[in-house]
Amino acid sequence: MKFKPEMDSIRTHTVPQWYDDCKLGIFIHWGLYSVPAWAYPSGKLGTIPFDERWFAYNPYAEWYCNSVRAGFGPTYEHHVKTYGADFDYESFTDLWKAERWDPAQWAELFKKSGARYVIPTTKHHDGFCLWNTKYTDYNSYQKGPGRDLMKELCDAVRSEGMRFGVYYSGMLNWHVTHNAMMSDYEVHHPNNITNGYADFAYNQMMELVDTFEPSVLWNDLDWPLKGLDDLPYLFAHYYNTVPEGVVNDRWHDVWFDYKTKEYHRGDKFLEQKWECCQGMGLSFGYNQVETDEHYVSHNELITLLIDTVAYNGNLLINVGPKADGTIPEEQESRLLYLGKWMEVNSPAIYSTKPFSRQKEELETGEVVYYTQNDSSIFLLVTNPKAGNSTLRIPEPAFSCDFRKTLGNFGANVAISEGNLVIDLLDIPADSAPVVLEFTK
Numbered sequence: 001m002k003f004k005p006e007m008d009s010i011r012t013h014t015v016p017q018w019y020d021d022c023k024l025g026i027f028i029h030w031g032l033y034s035v036p037a038w039a040y041p042s043g044k045l046g047t048i049p050f051d052e053r054w055f056a057y058n059p060y061a062e063w064y065c066n067s068v069r070a071g072f073g074p075t076y077e078h079h080v081k082t083y084g085a086d087f088d089y090e091s092f093t094d095l096w097k098a099e100r101w102d103p104a105q106w107a108e109l110f111k112k113s114g115a116r117y118v119i120p121t122t123k124h125h126d127g128f129c130l131w132n133t134k135y136t137d138y139n140s141y142q143k144g145p146g147r148d149l150m151k152e153l154c155d156a157v158r159s160e161g162m163r164f165g166v167y168y169s170g171m172l173n174w175h176v177t178h179n180a181m182m183s184d185y186e187v188h189h190p191n192n193i194t195n196g197y198a199d200f201a202y203n204q205m206m207e208l209v210d211t212f213e214p215s216v217l218w219n220d221l222d223w224p225l226k227g228l229d230d231l232p233y234l235f236a237h238y239y240n241t242v243p244e245g246v247v248n249d250r251w252h253d254v255w256f257d258y259k260t261k262e263y264h265r266g267d268k269f270l271e272q273k274w275e276c277c278q279g280m281g282l283s284f285g286y287n288q289v290e291t292d293e294h295y296v297s298h299n300e301l302i303t304l305l306i307d308t309v310a311y312n313g314n315l316l317i318n319v320g321p322k323a324d325g326t327i328p329e330e331q332e333s334r335l336l337y338l339g340k341w342m343e344v345n346s347p348a349i350y351s352t353k354p355f356s357r358q359k360e361e362l363e364t365g366e367v368v369y370y371t372q373n374d375s376s377i378f379l380l381v382t383n384p385k386a387g388n389s390t391l392r393i394p395e396p397a398f399s400c401d402f403r404k405t406l407g408n409f410g411a412n413v414a415i416s417e418g419n420l421v422i423d424l425l426d427i428p429a430d431s432a433p434v435v436l437e438f439t440k
Protein backbone atom coordinates (compact mmCIF):
# COMPACT_ATOMS: atom_id res chain seq x y z
CA MET A 1 0.00 0.00 0.00
CA LYS A 2 1.43 3.38 -1.05
CA PHE A 3 -0.07 5.41 1.81
CA LYS A 4 0.43 4.57 5.47
CA PRO A 5 -1.95 5.80 8.25
CA GLU A 6 0.47 8.52 9.37
CA MET A 7 0.50 12.16 8.39
CA ASP A 8 4.05 12.12 6.94
CA SER A 9 2.80 9.59 4.39
CA ILE A 10 -0.51 11.38 3.76
CA ARG A 11 1.35 14.63 3.10
CA THR A 12 3.06 13.04 0.07
CA HIS A 13 -0.30 13.01 -1.76
CA THR A 14 -0.58 15.58 -4.56
CA VAL A 15 -3.61 17.04 -6.36
CA PRO A 16 -4.25 14.85 -9.42
CA GLN A 17 -4.28 16.59 -12.83
CA TRP A 18 -7.94 15.76 -13.47
CA TYR A 19 -9.06 17.90 -10.55
CA ASP A 20 -6.99 20.88 -11.66
CA ASP A 21 -8.14 20.54 -15.29
CA CYS A 22 -11.91 20.05 -14.86
CA LYS A 23 -12.72 23.54 -13.43
CA LEU A 24 -16.51 23.01 -13.12
CA GLY A 25 -18.47 20.73 -10.79
CA ILE A 26 -22.10 20.33 -9.75
CA PHE A 27 -22.97 20.34 -6.05
CA ILE A 28 -26.35 18.80 -5.11
CA HIS A 29 -28.23 19.46 -1.87
CA TRP A 30 -31.18 17.08 -1.79
CA GLY A 31 -32.73 15.58 1.35
CA LEU A 32 -35.64 15.68 3.81
CA TYR A 33 -35.31 19.49 3.88
CA SER A 34 -36.36 19.46 0.20
CA VAL A 35 -39.90 18.57 1.36
CA PRO A 36 -40.67 21.80 3.26
CA ALA A 37 -38.23 23.64 0.93
CA TRP A 38 -38.67 26.86 2.90
CA ALA A 39 -36.25 29.50 4.16
CA TYR A 40 -36.29 33.21 4.71
CA PRO A 41 -34.09 34.71 1.94
CA SER A 42 -32.31 37.01 4.35
CA GLY A 43 -29.02 37.46 2.48
CA LYS A 44 -25.77 35.93 1.24
CA LEU A 45 -23.48 34.04 3.62
CA GLY A 46 -20.96 36.53 4.99
CA THR A 47 -23.27 39.54 4.80
CA ILE A 48 -25.24 38.74 7.98
CA PRO A 49 -23.70 38.51 11.48
CA PHE A 50 -23.15 34.85 12.41
CA ASP A 51 -25.44 34.97 15.43
CA GLU A 52 -29.24 34.74 15.89
CA ARG A 53 -29.67 37.15 13.00
CA TRP A 54 -28.26 34.39 10.76
CA PHE A 55 -29.40 31.21 12.50
CA ALA A 56 -33.05 32.16 13.15
CA TYR A 57 -33.39 33.82 9.72
CA ASN A 58 -31.25 31.26 7.89
CA PRO A 59 -31.53 31.54 4.08
CA TYR A 60 -30.12 28.01 3.77
CA ALA A 61 -33.26 25.88 3.25
CA GLU A 62 -31.24 22.78 4.14
CA TRP A 63 -31.01 24.21 7.69
CA TYR A 64 -34.82 23.93 8.07
CA CYS A 65 -34.59 21.56 11.05
CA ASN A 66 -32.34 23.93 13.03
CA SER A 67 -34.30 27.02 12.01
CA VAL A 68 -37.47 25.43 13.42
CA ARG A 69 -35.64 24.36 16.59
CA ALA A 70 -34.79 28.04 17.15
CA GLY A 71 -38.41 28.38 18.31
CA PHE A 72 -38.80 31.83 16.77
CA GLY A 73 -38.32 33.54 13.42
CA PRO A 74 -39.95 33.18 9.99
CA THR A 75 -39.12 29.50 9.40
CA TYR A 76 -40.44 28.46 12.82
CA GLU A 77 -43.65 30.43 12.17
CA HIS A 78 -43.99 28.90 8.69
CA HIS A 79 -43.55 25.40 10.13
CA VAL A 80 -46.16 25.85 12.84
CA LYS A 81 -48.64 27.33 10.36
CA THR A 82 -48.02 24.70 7.67
CA TYR A 83 -47.38 21.49 9.61
CA GLY A 84 -48.29 22.27 13.22
CA ALA A 85 -46.07 22.73 16.27
CA ASP A 86 -46.04 18.99 17.02
CA PHE A 87 -44.85 17.90 13.55
CA ASP A 88 -41.29 16.73 14.09
CA TYR A 89 -38.64 16.91 11.40
CA GLU A 90 -38.22 13.14 11.11
CA SER A 91 -41.86 12.89 9.97
CA PHE A 92 -40.83 14.41 6.64
CA THR A 93 -39.63 10.87 5.79
CA ASP A 94 -43.33 10.01 5.32
CA LEU A 95 -43.73 12.86 2.81
CA TRP A 96 -40.57 12.42 0.71
CA LYS A 97 -41.37 10.22 -2.32
CA ALA A 98 -38.97 11.43 -5.08
CA GLU A 99 -41.75 10.21 -7.35
CA ARG A 100 -40.55 12.07 -10.48
CA TRP A 101 -36.84 11.41 -10.05
CA ASP A 102 -34.88 10.17 -13.06
CA PRO A 103 -31.13 10.13 -12.30
CA ALA A 104 -30.32 9.74 -15.99
CA GLN A 105 -32.07 13.06 -16.71
CA TRP A 106 -30.01 14.77 -14.00
CA ALA A 107 -26.75 13.32 -15.32
CA GLU A 108 -27.60 14.38 -18.88
CA LEU A 109 -28.30 17.97 -17.74
CA PHE A 110 -25.09 18.14 -15.68
CA LYS A 111 -23.09 16.86 -18.64
CA LYS A 112 -24.69 19.45 -20.90
CA SER A 113 -23.68 22.21 -18.43
CA GLY A 114 -20.01 21.41 -19.03
CA ALA A 115 -19.48 20.05 -15.52
CA ARG A 116 -16.96 17.26 -15.14
CA TYR A 117 -17.67 16.17 -11.57
CA VAL A 118 -20.78 15.86 -9.38
CA ILE A 119 -20.89 15.93 -5.56
CA PRO A 120 -24.25 15.16 -3.86
CA THR A 121 -25.03 15.36 -0.15
CA THR A 122 -24.92 11.75 1.04
CA LYS A 123 -25.83 12.94 4.56
CA HIS A 124 -26.38 16.57 5.47
CA HIS A 125 -26.53 18.05 8.97
CA ASP A 126 -30.00 16.55 9.55
CA GLY A 127 -28.46 13.06 9.66
CA PHE A 128 -30.70 11.53 7.01
CA CYS A 129 -28.60 9.32 4.72
CA LEU A 130 -29.25 9.03 0.99
CA TRP A 131 -27.63 5.63 0.58
CA ASN A 132 -28.40 2.15 2.01
CA THR A 133 -25.96 2.51 4.88
CA LYS A 134 -25.66 -0.32 7.38
CA TYR A 135 -25.00 2.07 10.27
CA THR A 136 -28.49 3.56 10.59
CA ASP A 137 -31.98 2.86 9.21
CA TYR A 138 -32.51 6.64 8.95
CA ASN A 139 -31.81 6.43 5.26
CA SER A 140 -33.54 6.78 1.89
CA TYR A 141 -33.57 3.02 1.22
CA GLN A 142 -35.32 2.10 4.49
CA LYS A 143 -37.53 5.20 4.64
CA GLY A 144 -39.04 7.87 2.41
CA PRO A 145 -38.18 7.26 -1.29
CA GLY A 146 -37.28 3.60 -0.60
CA ARG A 147 -34.34 3.89 -2.99
CA ASP A 148 -30.54 3.96 -2.71
CA LEU A 149 -30.42 7.43 -4.21
CA MET A 150 -26.62 7.68 -4.16
CA LYS A 151 -26.06 4.38 -5.96
CA GLU A 152 -28.53 5.30 -8.71
CA LEU A 153 -27.02 8.76 -9.08
CA CYS A 154 -23.43 7.47 -9.03
CA ASP A 155 -24.18 5.01 -11.85
CA ALA A 156 -25.92 7.70 -13.93
CA VAL A 157 -23.14 10.27 -13.42
CA ARG A 158 -20.39 7.82 -14.34
CA SER A 159 -22.31 6.58 -17.38
CA GLU A 160 -22.12 10.15 -18.68
CA GLY A 161 -18.33 10.15 -18.19
CA MET A 162 -18.30 12.50 -15.19
CA ARG A 163 -16.63 11.89 -11.84
CA PHE A 164 -18.68 11.22 -8.69
CA GLY A 165 -17.70 12.70 -5.33
CA VAL A 166 -19.44 12.60 -1.96
CA TYR A 167 -20.41 15.34 0.48
CA TYR A 168 -20.69 14.22 4.11
CA SER A 169 -21.59 16.30 7.17
CA GLY A 170 -19.04 14.92 9.65
CA MET A 171 -19.35 17.39 12.51
CA LEU A 172 -23.11 17.96 12.63
CA ASN A 173 -25.86 15.37 12.95
CA TRP A 174 -29.16 16.75 14.20
CA HIS A 175 -30.57 13.20 14.48
CA VAL A 176 -28.06 12.79 17.34
CA THR A 177 -28.03 16.32 18.86
CA HIS A 178 -31.39 17.96 19.61
CA ASN A 179 -30.68 21.55 20.63
CA ALA A 180 -30.89 24.53 18.30
CA MET A 181 -27.49 25.80 17.14
CA MET A 182 -27.52 29.58 17.34
CA SER A 183 -23.81 30.49 17.18
CA ASP A 184 -20.70 29.58 15.24
CA TYR A 185 -19.21 28.20 18.46
CA GLU A 186 -22.11 25.78 18.92
CA VAL A 187 -21.81 24.69 15.29
CA HIS A 188 -18.16 23.77 15.82
CA HIS A 189 -18.66 22.38 19.34
CA PRO A 190 -21.94 20.47 19.22
CA ASN A 191 -22.82 18.93 22.59
CA ASN A 192 -23.56 15.21 22.78
CA ILE A 193 -20.94 14.42 20.15
CA THR A 194 -19.51 11.32 21.82
CA ASN A 195 -16.75 8.87 20.97
CA GLY A 196 -19.59 6.67 19.72
CA TYR A 197 -20.68 9.34 17.25
CA ALA A 198 -17.09 9.89 16.11
CA ASP A 199 -16.89 6.14 15.38
CA PHE A 200 -20.23 6.31 13.54
CA ALA A 201 -18.98 9.14 11.31
CA TYR A 202 -15.68 7.32 10.63
CA ASN A 203 -17.48 4.06 9.79
CA GLN A 204 -19.88 5.83 7.42
CA MET A 205 -17.02 7.62 5.67
CA MET A 206 -15.17 4.30 5.22
CA GLU A 207 -18.41 2.77 3.92
CA LEU A 208 -18.76 5.59 1.40
CA VAL A 209 -15.16 5.06 0.24
CA ASP A 210 -15.61 1.30 -0.16
CA THR A 211 -19.09 1.52 -1.73
CA PHE A 212 -18.57 4.35 -4.24
CA GLU A 213 -14.77 4.85 -4.55
CA PRO A 214 -15.59 8.56 -4.90
CA SER A 215 -13.26 10.97 -6.71
CA VAL A 216 -13.79 13.61 -4.00
CA LEU A 217 -14.30 13.38 -0.22
CA TRP A 218 -16.07 16.61 0.67
CA ASN A 219 -16.49 16.80 4.42
CA ASP A 220 -18.36 19.81 5.72
CA LEU A 221 -17.77 22.24 8.57
CA ASP A 222 -15.37 20.13 10.62
CA TRP A 223 -14.65 16.60 11.87
CA PRO A 224 -15.78 15.30 15.30
CA LEU A 225 -13.06 16.44 17.73
CA LYS A 226 -13.08 13.00 19.39
CA GLY A 227 -12.34 11.40 16.05
CA LEU A 228 -9.37 13.42 14.78
CA ASP A 229 -6.93 10.55 15.44
CA ASP A 230 -8.95 8.41 13.01
CA LEU A 231 -8.29 10.69 10.06
CA PRO A 232 -4.85 9.39 8.98
CA TYR A 233 -6.44 5.92 8.73
CA LEU A 234 -9.35 7.29 6.70
CA PHE A 235 -7.11 9.30 4.34
CA ALA A 236 -4.63 6.42 3.84
CA HIS A 237 -7.46 3.97 3.11
CA TYR A 238 -9.06 6.49 0.77
CA TYR A 239 -5.91 7.29 -1.22
CA ASN A 240 -4.97 3.58 -1.43
CA THR A 241 -8.50 2.79 -2.63
CA VAL A 242 -8.90 5.83 -4.93
CA PRO A 243 -5.38 6.90 -6.05
CA GLU A 244 -6.76 9.89 -7.99
CA GLY A 245 -9.00 10.96 -5.12
CA VAL A 246 -8.95 14.41 -3.51
CA VAL A 247 -10.14 15.70 -0.15
CA ASN A 248 -11.26 19.24 0.71
CA ASP A 249 -10.08 21.34 3.66
CA ARG A 250 -12.87 20.94 6.24
CA TRP A 251 -11.20 18.36 8.53
CA HIS A 252 -10.15 20.52 11.48
CA ASP A 253 -7.00 21.58 9.60
CA VAL A 254 -5.64 18.04 9.80
CA TRP A 255 -5.12 17.82 6.02
CA PHE A 256 -6.37 19.00 2.63
CA ASP A 257 -5.65 18.62 -1.07
CA TYR A 258 -7.46 21.86 -1.89
CA LYS A 259 -8.93 24.84 -0.09
CA THR A 260 -12.63 25.71 -0.18
CA LYS A 261 -14.57 28.96 -0.22
CA GLU A 262 -18.34 29.34 0.17
CA TYR A 263 -20.13 32.30 -1.44
CA HIS A 264 -17.84 35.07 -0.23
CA ARG A 265 -14.67 34.83 -2.29
CA GLY A 266 -12.40 37.57 -0.93
CA ASP A 267 -8.73 37.22 -1.76
CA LYS A 268 -8.17 34.18 -3.89
CA PHE A 269 -5.40 31.72 -3.20
CA LEU A 270 -3.84 31.65 -6.72
CA GLU A 271 -0.81 29.49 -5.73
CA GLN A 272 -2.99 26.96 -3.89
CA LYS A 273 -5.66 24.97 -5.72
CA TRP A 274 -9.08 25.98 -4.39
CA GLU A 275 -12.78 25.54 -5.08
CA CYS A 276 -15.67 27.91 -4.56
CA CYS A 277 -19.10 26.48 -3.79
CA GLN A 278 -22.35 28.39 -3.77
CA GLY A 279 -26.00 28.17 -4.73
CA MET A 280 -27.41 29.98 -7.74
CA GLY A 281 -29.55 31.81 -5.18
CA LEU A 282 -29.03 32.29 -1.42
CA SER A 283 -29.61 28.65 -0.49
CA PHE A 284 -28.17 25.24 -1.30
CA GLY A 285 -31.38 23.27 -0.62
CA TYR A 286 -34.35 24.17 -2.84
CA ASN A 287 -36.18 27.17 -1.38
CA GLN A 288 -39.65 27.71 -2.81
CA VAL A 289 -39.61 31.30 -1.47
CA GLU A 290 -36.77 32.30 -3.79
CA THR A 291 -37.64 33.81 -7.15
CA ASP A 292 -35.47 34.56 -10.17
CA GLU A 293 -34.39 37.85 -8.58
CA HIS A 294 -32.59 35.95 -5.81
CA TYR A 295 -30.59 33.99 -8.40
CA VAL A 296 -27.37 35.05 -10.12
CA SER A 297 -28.19 35.99 -13.71
CA HIS A 298 -27.24 33.67 -16.56
CA ASN A 299 -24.27 35.86 -17.50
CA GLU A 300 -23.25 36.35 -13.85
CA LEU A 301 -22.98 32.56 -13.53
CA ILE A 302 -20.50 32.48 -16.43
CA THR A 303 -18.55 35.39 -14.94
CA LEU A 304 -18.46 33.51 -11.61
CA LEU A 305 -16.80 30.57 -13.39
CA ILE A 306 -14.32 32.85 -15.19
CA ASP A 307 -13.49 34.79 -12.01
CA THR A 308 -12.78 31.47 -10.29
CA VAL A 309 -10.74 29.73 -13.01
CA ALA A 310 -8.60 32.82 -13.69
CA TYR A 311 -7.42 32.58 -10.06
CA ASN A 312 -6.64 28.82 -10.08
CA GLY A 313 -9.99 27.69 -8.72
CA ASN A 314 -12.81 25.32 -9.58
CA LEU A 315 -16.44 26.38 -9.38
CA LEU A 316 -18.74 23.90 -7.60
CA ILE A 317 -22.14 25.36 -8.47
CA ASN A 318 -25.05 23.97 -6.51
CA VAL A 319 -28.35 22.49 -7.67
CA GLY A 320 -31.20 22.22 -5.16
CA PRO A 321 -33.73 19.72 -6.55
CA LYS A 322 -37.36 19.64 -5.46
CA ALA A 323 -38.57 16.75 -3.26
CA ASP A 324 -40.22 15.08 -6.27
CA GLY A 325 -36.83 14.80 -8.01
CA THR A 326 -37.25 17.56 -10.57
CA ILE A 327 -34.78 20.42 -10.92
CA PRO A 328 -36.29 23.93 -10.66
CA GLU A 329 -36.64 25.57 -14.06
CA GLU A 330 -34.59 28.63 -13.02
CA GLN A 331 -31.65 26.36 -12.21
CA GLU A 332 -31.98 24.12 -15.27
CA SER A 333 -32.13 27.18 -17.54
CA ARG A 334 -28.88 28.56 -16.09
CA LEU A 335 -27.07 25.21 -16.43
CA LEU A 336 -28.12 24.88 -20.09
CA TYR A 337 -27.05 28.48 -20.82
CA LEU A 338 -23.67 27.83 -19.18
CA GLY A 339 -23.31 24.65 -21.21
CA LYS A 340 -24.00 26.45 -24.49
CA TRP A 341 -21.29 28.97 -23.59
CA MET A 342 -18.88 26.17 -22.69
CA GLU A 343 -19.49 24.43 -26.02
CA VAL A 344 -17.79 27.42 -27.72
CA ASN A 345 -15.47 28.79 -25.04
CA SER A 346 -14.27 25.79 -23.02
CA PRO A 347 -10.71 25.95 -24.51
CA ALA A 348 -10.30 29.09 -22.36
CA ILE A 349 -11.49 27.16 -19.28
CA TYR A 350 -10.63 23.43 -19.21
CA SER A 351 -6.98 22.51 -18.51
CA THR A 352 -5.88 26.16 -18.29
CA LYS A 353 -3.59 27.80 -15.75
CA PRO A 354 -3.67 31.30 -14.31
CA PHE A 355 -1.81 33.92 -16.34
CA SER A 356 0.63 36.52 -14.97
CA ARG A 357 -2.39 38.81 -14.76
CA GLN A 358 -5.79 37.51 -13.81
CA LYS A 359 -8.21 40.44 -14.08
CA GLU A 360 -8.32 44.04 -15.27
CA GLU A 361 -11.16 46.55 -14.95
CA LEU A 362 -11.16 48.86 -17.98
CA GLU A 363 -12.09 52.56 -17.91
CA THR A 364 -14.91 51.78 -20.34
CA GLY A 365 -16.52 49.40 -17.80
CA GLU A 366 -15.62 46.02 -19.24
CA VAL A 367 -13.77 43.56 -17.00
CA VAL A 368 -11.09 41.48 -18.73
CA TYR A 369 -9.79 38.16 -17.41
CA TYR A 370 -6.87 36.02 -18.61
CA THR A 371 -6.19 32.29 -18.74
CA GLN A 372 -3.54 30.31 -20.57
CA ASN A 373 -2.50 26.89 -21.74
CA ASP A 374 0.74 25.65 -23.32
CA SER A 375 0.05 27.24 -26.70
CA SER A 376 -2.40 30.09 -26.14
CA ILE A 377 -3.34 33.03 -23.98
CA PHE A 378 -7.06 33.72 -23.67
CA LEU A 379 -8.58 37.11 -23.01
CA LEU A 380 -12.11 36.86 -21.64
CA VAL A 381 -14.24 40.00 -21.74
CA THR A 382 -17.19 40.06 -19.36
CA ASN A 383 -20.13 42.48 -19.91
CA PRO A 384 -19.02 43.48 -23.44
CA LYS A 385 -20.99 46.36 -25.00
CA ALA A 386 -23.55 45.54 -27.69
CA GLY A 387 -22.61 46.29 -31.32
CA ASN A 388 -19.08 47.60 -31.98
CA SER A 389 -16.79 48.88 -29.22
CA THR A 390 -13.09 49.47 -28.57
CA LEU A 391 -11.14 48.13 -25.57
CA ARG A 392 -7.86 49.79 -24.58
CA ILE A 393 -5.64 47.72 -22.31
CA PRO A 394 -2.68 49.77 -21.06
CA GLU A 395 0.72 48.18 -20.72
CA PRO A 396 -0.53 44.88 -22.14
CA ALA A 397 0.68 41.78 -20.38
CA PHE A 398 1.73 40.21 -23.68
CA SER A 399 2.47 41.10 -27.28
CA CYS A 400 1.78 37.74 -28.91
CA ASP A 401 -0.26 37.28 -32.08
CA PHE A 402 -4.02 37.47 -32.11
CA ARG A 403 -5.25 34.15 -33.46
CA LYS A 404 -9.08 34.25 -33.41
CA THR A 405 -12.26 34.94 -31.53
CA LEU A 406 -14.08 32.00 -29.99
CA GLY A 407 -17.65 32.54 -31.18
CA ASN A 408 -19.66 34.46 -33.75
CA PHE A 409 -18.22 37.94 -33.37
CA GLY A 410 -15.42 39.86 -35.00
CA ALA A 411 -12.35 41.60 -33.62
CA ASN A 412 -9.47 43.71 -34.86
CA VAL A 413 -6.41 43.82 -32.59
CA ALA A 414 -3.42 46.19 -32.64
CA ILE A 415 -0.81 47.70 -30.35
CA SER A 416 -1.09 51.50 -30.33
CA GLU A 417 0.78 53.96 -28.09
CA GLY A 418 1.59 51.14 -25.68
CA ASN A 419 -1.99 49.96 -25.44
CA LEU A 420 -3.45 46.69 -26.65
CA VAL A 421 -6.38 48.03 -28.69
CA ILE A 422 -9.21 45.61 -29.44
CA ASP A 423 -12.15 46.52 -31.68
CA LEU A 424 -15.00 44.19 -30.83
CA LEU A 425 -17.47 43.83 -33.69
CA ASP A 426 -21.08 42.63 -33.86
CA ILE A 427 -21.55 41.85 -30.17
CA PRO A 428 -25.21 40.95 -29.48
CA ALA A 429 -27.24 42.74 -26.83
CA ASP A 430 -26.91 41.31 -23.29
CA SER A 431 -24.05 39.15 -24.52
CA ALA A 432 -22.38 36.45 -22.47
CA PRO A 433 -18.64 37.00 -21.92
CA VAL A 434 -16.64 36.83 -25.16
CA VAL A 435 -13.21 35.25 -25.64
CA LEU A 436 -10.23 36.09 -27.85
CA GLU A 437 -7.35 33.66 -28.34
CA PHE A 438 -3.74 34.74 -28.81
CA THR A 439 -0.87 32.51 -29.90
CA LYS A 440 2.12 32.33 -27.60
Ligand SMILES: C[C@@H]1N[C@H](CN)[C@@H](O)[C@H](O)[C@@H]1O
Binds near residue numbers: 062
Ligand atom coordinates in the same frame (compact mmCIF):
# COMPACT_ATOMS: atom_id res chain seq x y z
C1 LIG B 1 -22.08 23.77 1.41
C2 LIG B 1 -22.66 24.42 2.64
N1 LIG B 1 -21.76 24.27 3.75
C3 LIG B 1 -22.27 24.88 4.98
C4 LIG B 1 -21.24 24.87 6.09
N2 LIG B 1 -20.22 25.85 5.81
C5 LIG B 1 -23.53 24.12 5.37
O1 LIG B 1 -23.99 24.56 6.66
C6 LIG B 1 -24.55 24.40 4.30
O2 LIG B 1 -25.79 23.82 4.63
C7 LIG B 1 -24.04 23.83 2.96
O3 LIG B 1 -23.97 22.42 3.05
